[in-house]
Amino acid sequence: MTRPLVSIENLTVAYPLGRRILGDADMLKAVNNVSLDIPRGGFVGLVGESGSGKTTLGRAILKAAPITGGQIIYDNGTDQFDVGAMSKRQEKAYRKHAQLIFQDPYAALSPRMTVRDIIAEPIELLGLTKSRAETDEMVRDIASKCRLNLEHLRRYPHAFSGGQRQRISIARTLAARPKFVVADECVAALDVSIQADILNLLKSLQRDLDLTILFISHDLSVVAHVCDHVAVIYLGEIVEAGPTRQLFANPQHDYTKTLLAAIPSLDPDRKSRIPAFERGRVDVTKG
Ligand SMILES: Nc1ncnc2c1ncn2[C@@H]1O[C@H](COP(=O)(O)OP(=O)(O)OP(=O)(O)O)[C@@H](O)[C@H]1O
Ligand SMILES: [Mg+2]
Structure with missing residues (x-):
């Protein structure tokens, strides 16, 4: 055991x-x-x-x-x-090990930051990379694991629906690769139709990232x-x-x-x- x-x-x-x-x-x-x-x-x-x-x-x-x-x-x-x-x-x-996924994807994302910067912030705060290129690579990797369109990294949160925002929020939480x-x-703040989508994403992330x-x-x-x-x-x-x-x-x-x-x-x-x-x-x- x-x-x-x-x-x-x-x-x-x-x-x-x-x-x-x-x-x-x-x-x-x-x-x-x-x-x-x-x-x-x-x-x-x-x-x-x-x-x-x-x-x-x-x-x-x-x-x-x-x-x-x-x-x-x-x-x-x-x-x-x-x-x-x-x-x-x-x-x-x-x-670096333990992080929180927020309930409200509207409140959790700064409206003045691009999606790229939102996801990059914890990586930078924890000093996990040595160059911008390295940070970008980590951002793109977690964004695609969270099924975000990489074209969207340049946009701002207001451009997205609730479900997409929750995926951005999850990508941010997981950017520094916590294990817990x-x-x-x-999913409480999301439409029922979108809840299953986010729950399935969490399930697949759990397997992919050993969460x-x-x-x-x-x-x-x-x-x-x-x-x-x-x-x-x-x-x-x-x-x-x-x-x-x-x-x-x-x-x-x-x-x-x-x-x-x-x-x-x-x-x-x-x-x-x-x-x-x-x-x-x-x-x-x-x-
Ligand atoms: N910072 C705090 N100061 C004083 N009391 C608090 C604080 N945080 C929580 N409490 C009290 O602790 C109890 C548990 O609150 P908690 O938020 O953990 O419940 P919860 O199960 O998450 O509820 P909900 O389903 O409404 O989110 C409540 O009585 C709450 O008022
Ligand atoms: Mg609570």
Whole structure:
């Protein structure tokens, strides 16, 4: 059994609630004692209702949320990072390994930069190349892997549709060749007709680039389509995790059962019908 690429142990991310008067401020545990392994090459879904802590967990792995307890270890066999305890130098190195795919391709792309410059920026910021020609080659390579027309590299983002912009955004995220990406609701802002296109692209990129993906979504039908593993988060705690097929066919936790019962649903307000559940012990089969 190979080591997981990302190993999360008893992770807690807490934010202060309101003003501190005496002693410690009350804390909101956005992520509470979460343990989860993300296998190398995995396409792991993270599902749960709004406010359950999905984004916070994803951000913590990218060192973009405060780790107040527990540990996140990234280990690709060659490089190892203890995400909560990195020096500035290690943080910079870690950014070459782990990146975020944005939800909103409109907000993520600067309107004043050409597509070429948008994709080139992370390569330049991380100092991965020695010449403009070398950068251009990396840009063209990732752009064609993301099925972008190379003629389009000279254009500006406004010239493109939502689906094309998301492909530009994905090319930018992958430009520096990270091995792990968090995709946070990366198709939620797109027309349903385009979603499948982007999901298929992610699938093929995962194989081509040996990527490991944490795929955050509130849409279980999307998760069923692309993810090989899934973790269910409820009020900051993972209540259930396992292979997607198995977990969807035989959900153990009442919360998972209710989430599954809600699809397909045409009720835009369905999360309001999800009742409160007992918070069970975190029981994630490790390894
Ligand atoms: N920077 C912050 N400061 C204080 N509280 C925060 C912060 N970020 C998130 N929270 C709180 O943490 C909880 C989890 O939020 P999070 O954004 O992780 O949920 P989510 O599952 O991604 O929800 P959604 O599906 O709506 O994106 C929420 O109660 C939220 O208000
Ligand atoms: Mg979120």
